[in-house]
Amino acid sequence: MAEYAPSSPYYTTSIRNGVLGVLNNRRIPKLVDDQSFTITQTYNLRPDLLAFDLYGDPGYWWVFAQRNPNQIQDPLGDFTTGTTIYLPKKSTLETVLGG
Numbered sequence: 001m002a003e004y005a006p007s008s009p010y011y012t013t014s015i016r017n018g019v020l021g022v023l024n025n026r027r028i029p030k031l032v033d034d035q036s037f038t039i040t041q042t043y044n045l046r047p048d049l050l051a052f053d054l055y056g057d058p059g060y061w062w063v064f065a066q067r068n069p070n071q072i073q074d075p076l077g078d079f080t081t082g083t084t085i086y087l088p089k090k091s092t093l094e095t096v097l098g099g
Contacts, residue, residue, distance in 0.1 A: 006098045007059035009066075028067040028096065034086040044081045055090050063093065 004010045014021035043050045047065075048058035055063075065075035068085040072078040088096075 005059060007057050009062040011097075026066060026097065028063055028088055029092070030067070030086070031088065031092060034067070034088050034092075036084060037087045038084045039079060039081055041081050043079070045076060045079055047075060047079045054087060055093060060093065063088065 004013075009026060010020060010023065012026055013024045039050075047061040051060040051063065052058040054060075062075055064079065064085055064087070065072040067088055071083055071085050
């Protein structure tokens with residue numbers, strides 16, 4: 001049985017007989033201290049780079065789509081210059097995801 005890191009979007013998804021189950025989305029809460037951020041050219045189509053710069057782990061690339069479902073349906077394709085999203089604090093992720 002494979003195990004996934006706490007930073008993985010698959011961490012809470014079941015695995016049976018070596019087969020990954022249906023994705024169990026991990027909830028990222030909306031908090032008043034989340035920061036508004038407009039994606040710059042540096043991060044265009046690169047949520048992994050922003051995750052590394054903010055959280056020290058590119059594996060948190062998926063957090064932006066979970067926190068901003070109205071702006072980002074496709075975690076990569078919708079991560080484009082000029083899109084404004086909310087960024088959870090690193091301490092929020094540590095609390096919610098155990099990272």
